[in-house]
Amino acid sequence: MEAAILHLNSLQSNAANLQKIREKRGILQESNLPDTISKLNKCGIELDALDRLNVIHVSGTKGKGSTCAFVESILRNAGFRTGLYTSPHLVHARERIRIDGKPISETLFAKHFFTVYNKLKQQETEGDMPPYFKFLTLLSFHVFLEECVDVAIVEVGIGGEYDATNIVPHPVVCGITTLDIDHTSILGTTLPEIAWHKAGILKQGSPAVVTPLCQEALNVVRDRASERGVELKVAPLYQSYSFAKGYVSAGIAGDHQKVNISLALQLARAWIKRMGREATIFPDATENKWEIGEPYFVPRPIVEAIESCQWRGRSQIVDMKRVRYYLDGAHTPKSMERHAFDYALFCPTALKVSPDLKSDLTNFNQSASEQRKRSQQCASTWKEIGTGKFGRNWAVCKMGSAVLTKELRLMPSIDEHPSQEATEVTNDVM
Numbered sequence: 001m002e003a004a005i006l007h008l009n010s011l012q013s014n015a016a017n018l019q020k021i022r023e024k025r026g027i028l029q030e031s032n033l034p035d036t037i038s039k040l041n042k043c044g045i046e047l048d049a050l051d052r053l054n055v056i057h058v059s060g061t062k063g064k065g066s067t068c069a070f071v072e073s074i075l076r077n078a079g080f081r082t083g084l085y086t087s088p089h090l091v092h093a094r095e096r097i098r099i100d101g102k103p104i105s106e107t108l109f110a111k112h113f114f115t116v117y118n119k120l121k122q123q124e125t126e127g128d129m130p131p132y133f134k135f136l137t138l139l140s141f142h143v144f145l146e147e148c149v150d151v152a153i154v155e156v157g158i159g160g161e162y163d164a165t166n167i168v169p170h171p172v173v174c175g176i177t178t179l180d181i182d183h184t185s186i187l188g189t190t191l192p193e194i195a196w197h198k199a200g201i202l203k204q205g206s207p208a209v210v211t212p213l214c215q216e217a218l219n220v221v222r223d224r225a226s227e228r229g230v231e232l233k234v235a236p237l238y239q240s241y242s243f244a245k246g247y248v249s250a251g252i253a254g255d256h257q258k259v260n261i262s263l264a265l266q267l268a269r270a271w272i273k274r275m276g277r278e279a280t281i282f283p284d285a286t287e288n289k290w291e292i293g294e295p296y297f298v299p300r301p302i303v304e305a306i307e308s309c310q311w312r313g314r315s316q317i318v319d320m321k322r323v324r325y326y327l328d329g330a331h332t333p334k335s336m337e338r339h340a341f342d343y344a345l346f347c348p349t350a351l352k353v354s355p356d357l358k359s360d361l362t363n364f365n366q367s368a369s370e371q372r373k374r375s376q377q378c379a380s381t382w383k384e385i386g387t388g389k390f391g392r393n394w395a396v397c398k399m400g401s402a403v404l405t406k407e408l409r410l411m412p413s414i415d416e417h418p419s420q421e422a423t424e425v426t427n428d429v430m
Contacts (some may be wrong), residue, residue: 001106004113005093005360011132029162029186036137036164039130042123043116043138045145047169053083053144053152054275055168056267059160059198060177060211062335063260066252067177068153069311070264073251075151075271076101077305078281083149085140085165087133087157090313093360097140099147112143133157137164151271159187161200173270173292174201174230175263176210179217180332191217199224207231207274207292209266211259233293235262240295244303251309261306266292268302346375346382 037047056071058064065086072084084098094109104112116139120129130138137157144152151172156163176198179191187194195217202208208230210221218234225232238258250257270292272278278285283299290296298306316327329335 001110004110004117007117008093008113008132008135011129011135032134032162032164033167036130036134036167039120039134040138040141040167043119043142045138045141047167049145050141050168051170053141053149053168054271055171056151056153056173056175056271057156057165057168057171057201058154058175058177058267059156059163059201060175061180061182061194061198062332063177063211063256063263064155066257066311066314067175067260067264067267068155069252070261070306070309071268071271072098072101072153073305073309074264074268074302075153077301077308078268078272078277080150081148083140083144083147083152085137085144085152086155087136089360091360093136095312096136097143099143099149104143108143112139112146116142134164156198156201158183159194159197159200161197163201166201169203171201171203171206172274173267174203174206174208175267176201176208176213176221177263178211178259179213180334182332192220195220196224202228202230202232204229207233207270209233209235209263209270209292211235211263212237231292233266235259235266236293236295238262241265242295242297244298244300248303248306250306252311253315257315264306265296265298265302269296346378 040047040050056068058068058071060067068084068086072082076082082098082100084101085096086098087096089095092103094103094106097104097109116135120135120138129135140152140154154165154168154171156165160166179194179198181189181191181194187197191214195213199221202225208225210218210232212234213221222232224230238261241262250261252260269278269282269290272281273290273292278290281299281301282290282296284297288296313327313329318325318327
């Protein structure tokens with residue numbers, strides 16, 4: 001397994017190369033899909049074979065991972081063999097590729113990794129091995145085909161139009177989650193520009209469901225759907241569904257998850273309906289003809305799937321010794337506003353391989369100076385959000401220093417080994 005991760009890490013682009021890619025972004029984006037298809041063929045997989053995976057494809061800015069997790073839980077609990085591809089990973093790279101809700105084993109990861117890696121390496125010309133994310137995308141398709149999943153739930157990496165996942169010819173159904181300003185150097189600085197990229201996953205003949213969006217973004221998505229002959233619906237409000245249980249305690253907590261649950265309910269049922277299995281899972285299907293975009297009665301097995309769904313690192317609590325750690329994620333100011341933490345510490349990521357951490361956690365994509373800048377930017381945004389409103393406290397972790405707040409002792413940064421407690425927390429997340 002460790003050998004596989006070391007080879008995988010060798011596919012990460014260094015900071016200098018990434019800057020060159022950003023400068024040529026417009027040119028390189030358009031060539032990404034043909035290149036991905038070419039490398040898929042080098043893996044011994046024909047493009048049409050991906051349609052055997054019965055893909056549910058999901059793009060968006062926020063909530064993609066949670067939505068995919070809910071969809072996977074619903075379909076798995078309905079008796080289907082599921083494949084789930086998401087990014088990034090929290091602790092182990094193999095988290096990105098799941099079968100029946102669980103990350104593939106180290107043995108299975110290593111086996112499939114070297115099958116794909118060796119095929120590509122044997123046909124490499126002029127150093128054209130696929131970069132990290134593209135390789136894992138190819139690997140996920142290989143794994144899902146080899147493991148004979150009934151459905152593959154595929155989360156877009158960045159954007160949609162030119163994302164490596166967007167080579168699936170005919171997804172069964174597509175979904176678009178909440179949009180926000182993010183990845184501006186790639187996707188643009190306005191919601192309409194970003195919506196154009198996100199709607200790039202829409203395919204003729206494949207219905208699509210989108211969460212409620214602002215009008216200017218929704219107009220762009222509708223235009224793209226119309227151009228491609230796609231039936232597009234807006235997911236209904238969570239409150240409009242009828243549930244077999246009076247109160248549903250979602251496995252991923254938070255009111256903001258309700259919009260993701262509604263989208264997941266639409267995508268899951270649309271997939272079940274298109275696969276001809278609706279009558280066996282929804283008791284009222286023969287009496288009440290359901291159309292995509294409509295709320296419906298959610299039977300107990302699906303309610304239980306929503307309640308049992310887990311997504312590590314989202315609304316998660318880890319208790320260790322005398323400290324309680326609240327884990328969650330946010331990557332836009334609007335998302336950060338929803339977090340209720342009293343203290344925040346912004347730490348650079350690990351840029352060096354450490355004997356105390358798995359190689360999966362090492363990031364070669366940025367320099368130390370870029371990481372310092374990123375931490376300062378995050379802290380500045382947090383301060384602006386908290387000023388005069390929440391009274392939040394914050395600190396930036398300096399290189400090579402550990403920081404102690406009133407409540408949380410958090411892991412040190414990139415120039416020294418993490419504390420034993422920090423390592424235990426990282427491992428305990430999974």
